[in-house]
Amino acid sequence: MQQTQNGEKPIPINSVCEQKNNKKNAKSSKKPEKIEIPAISPSSLGSAEFRKDYCIKYAYLAGGMYRGIASKELVIALANAGLMGFLGTGGRSLNDIEQDIICIQDALKEDQAYGVNLVANLDSPDSEIALIELYLHYSIRCIEAAAFIRITPALVLYRLQGIYKDQHGAVRTKNKVIAKLSRPEVANQFLSPAPMHLVQQLFALGKITPEQVELSQSIFMCDDICVEADSGGHTDRGQPAVLLPAIQTLRDQKVLEHDFAHKPRVGLGGGIGTPNSAAAAFVMGADFILTGSINQCTVEAGTSDLVKHMLQDINVQDTDYAPAGDMFESGAKVQVLKKGVFFAARANKLYQLYQQYDSLHSLPEKIQTQLQDKYFNASFEDVWTQTKQYLLNSNRSQDIERAEHDEKYKMARVFRWYFAQSMKLAFTGSEHARVNFQVHTGPALGAFNQWVKGTELEPWQNRHVDQIAEKLMQDTAALLSKQTQQLITLSHVAG
Known part of the structure; x- marks a missing residue:
């Protein structure tokens, strides 16, 4: 080994690194101090305002599935559990839908939450109007508007019925619209006031009043938006991590532009079948989640036992x-x-x-x-x-x-x-x-089936929509609590 000018031997580089590593290892060998944080509860996930507005305990909805797969039994079970589901109406007759509405209203109290699906009918706009008039007749206070590519007269008619000014002069409406969509240009239409030419058309037909015409430009066409990622049934194959932030940003822009009294919430549906997927939705800032496919393999689903x-x-x-x-x-x-x-x-x-x-x-x-x-x-x-x-x-x-x-x-x-x-x-x-x-x-x-494999929920005969909702939300909260605890502990150690 060579000597330095003052005659001292240089310290080998390897020795310096070894000393540093020894100190580092000694430090890391200490058991990380666990920072206890309060557990996350399922009732704290999503938007508190959303839960309050719909009188539900969790920011969780069950979507309306085609031809009554989302049956009256499904809607009633969720309402009795303090949650909300939408009656599936697509492809069904007015009479069948009416009978289901009567059954639901007979079974539930006035303060229990439920909604009814409205699927866009491109072939027959008159059928949309007839369905909306049925909903208005039975005082249906919330609809899930699905598969729309533009605002239609039926949507405007429903939205403007019951519009009013509250004690502070803010314009409100009794009829809530949750728009289920997967395209920003469609979201843009729901995050705007009713198209004036449709408002004038309905007024000319005597279906709305002068006051409703006047107030129509002071509210959005929806109360809330459910961003629909790649889902069962009709789908645009959207990616949730792309779609949700895009619609959230658009919502924020439209709120600033219009300065209306109500700020629409943005939730996520499509692909949600396990605590991991639900947790991802809430971490991305979803105000609520909506499930679909996992509910069709339940006792309450309106399809055949063979399909289940x-x-x-x-x-x-x-x-x-x-x-x-x-x-x-x-x-x-x-x-x-x-x-x-x-x-x-x-x-x-x-x-x-x-x-x-x-x-x-x-x-x-x-x-x-x-x-x-x-x-x-x-x-x-x-x-x-x-x-x-x-x-x-x-x-x-x-x-x-x-x-x-x-x-x-x-x-x-x-x-x-x-x-x-x-x-x-x-x-x-x-x-x-x-x-x-x-x-x-x-x-x-499929993801849900793997999650519950080997448990009492594996056979569909043991699957009930309200129990699935409860387990999914409870386990999502537990997962988020665990992950948050780990992140805070690691952050404390690193600091």
């Missing part, structure tokens, strides 16, 4: 995307069950054929035979006869006339029949027809 048996065993990879039957020509997608069924593959095949050919007659004979024998189990003529009857019953004779003159449109109507039929088969639960079941669901249910 099929759903209780799926994993996160057991779903696929297919064309949406109600928006078939546009190519809109729904997320559906893939495991054990052929629906997704067959539905996508029908859409490919629709794009490639101009009529049923132009299809190759082999494909015509395949569709009629395996997909439809009926001839094209029989399917068209049933479709015509449906359109007549729906007062849509103009669609029949169009189909008689437009072969491609007629093909679309015949193909649409398969989507309606596959949904009916799933509801009836016919074993011999299970390969054609159309079951709207998302991977959140």
